[in-house]
Amino acid sequence: MKFGLLWRFRFLLSGLGIACLVVLAGTAYQSKRTAADRTLFAPPGRMISVSGVNHHLYCVGSGSPTLVLEAGLGDNSLTWYPVQSALARNMRVCSYDRPGLGWSDPIDSTMQPEDVARNLHALLNNAGISPPYVLAGHSRGGIYVRAFYHQFPEETQGIVLVDSTHEQSPAHQYPYAAWDYWKQALQMAVAGPLSRVGLIRLMGIADAGRRPSSLPAEVLAAKSAMQNRTDTAHAVVNEIAVMRQGLDPATPPPLSLGKLPLLVLTAGNRVDPGLVEREAGKSGGNIEAEKALAGIQQTEQNDLARLSSNSRHIVVKNSGHFIMQDQAEELVSAVSEFIKPIALRLEGERPTHHSTGPEKEVAQHREFKR
Template identity: 75%
Template sequence: MTFLLAPRLRYLLFGVAIVSLAAVVGAIYQAERTAADLAAFPPPGRMISVNGADLHLYCLGSGTPTLVLEAGLGENVLSWYPVHAKLAQTMRVCAYDRPGLGWSDPVDAAIQAEEVAKNLHALLNNADISPPFVLVGHSRGGIYVRAFYHQFPEQTQGIVLVDSTHEQSSKHQYPYASWDYRKQALQIEIAEPLSRLGIVRLLGVADADRRPSPLPPEILAAKTALQNRTDTAHAVVNEIAVMRRGLDPATPPPGSLGNLPLLVLTAGNLVDSDLVAREAERAGKNLEAEKALASVQQAEQDDLAHLSGHSRHIIVRNSGHFIMQDQADEFVGAVSEFAKPLARK
């Protein structure tokens, strides 16, 4: 028996050594490539210290109120590239990166929407950008800008929701909802440790050009560099950890915005039942499940539009979730028209 165990033990130790060596090599590769990427793609804006972390703030244009752009889950200032400079022709427009995203430093713990709002308020204050603000929130960012308003209503002159997430979205039931939501969380939780070893980078899982995009190649290259940072995967895990708490039946609905000027932009491709049906058939997805999801999304967007007594709801045709990229000119026109009368107040 002793003679049988010895070779097996040697094979086991040899396997552990190979795996350990591969992990070390992968970690070194990830660190070196990340450093090279950050050198190749420096931040376009300023780094501002907030609670001991440097956050990236990118402002263009001038005037008041200041338009503040809050990106969606895992996104950064580059997601606004098609509209940022165009909007800045008539007003000051500031985009920023939440901790761990884009060029901003990471933080260890998951942060609630209220803390995101406080960080944004401190960032603007530390950068000497005075209120009033018109807040623009895309996807998950829509929750964050509403949290900002509820904490700093006197500094908020208006809100634009861009295909915004609904606070109770994760617990609204439609076929396969719980499984799809948990599958997304599981995938990113697996991706985070793999990103530390350079595996996510090698496989191209986080590359920004994996799907057709209207963004130019140089912006896609910069986005890919940023999304391959280990900090990005960690930041997304943190945000999803907070999002999963929305499954709790005690999660309150979105709070009223009173009579605050509100513009709600909804992605037409995601709520058009005929288009959803054609896409489901083309992709081999469950037709009834996709139609049910479209119905839930339409109801959520309608609910958000009723948060204020002074609101306008526009369904942007021929647009997916990233309205500011798919229909940049229509986006700029709608937001500029919304903000123009606020500048005169």
């Protein structure tokens, strides 16, 4: 009896020892690969401090207003790679990384949309990027840019929503919503520990090439490197935690934008019932559930387009959620046409002056290179 207990105790100790060695090895692997990635993939833009936290800001082009690009949940500035340079032919365009994402330093606390907006405003101010601004937000970024307008309306001349999230989206139930939200909770619980020991990196869960993309191979490699950081997993968990607050039925609807110029771009593939039905049939998915979700998304996009009395709504055909990658040329054309009258009006309102240092300096920043 005593021999059996001793054997089990030794077996338990051996197991714990092996587990500790695996954790130590995984942690060392994650740390080494992260350091190597930081050396291999330098930020294309500048590092600007906001309250002691370094933020990556990448600006190209010149002119007024400045177009500010806000990425979606857990995403970084490289998501705008297919369109930023093309948009910058006629204007100054800035993308950036929220804390913990891309090349920006992490923070411990969660950020409400209002916090993201204030942080972005401080970043632009510290970088010498003066208003007026037009802000474009993709997915969750659409909530952030609207929060920016409501805090800084005099500095915001227009908003572009790129397949934007609706504030009440989680509360809009669809047939398998409960399962999706349960998966989110599970992912939040395991993301941090798995990332710290390198398992997320080893399994390729955060790799940018998991979905078809028009991004060049070197950009996908840089995006994967940034997304495999432990800091990124922590930042994504924080953003999801804030997003899940929308599960509360009392979540208020999005606020009116008054007469602010507004462009809403909707991913056609996500709201076309016929296409959704065909794709669900091919993949063996729940056809009725997918059609119900498409109807909810269409309703939400229509609702966002009604936030301003001065809006235009374009459903971009043959595009998934990442319109700036799936239909880059159409996005560039639509946004350029949207900003043109804003720029002309601003030009007529201000006295003629020569470009000053900050704008010239920002316009000379290099393109991303591996």
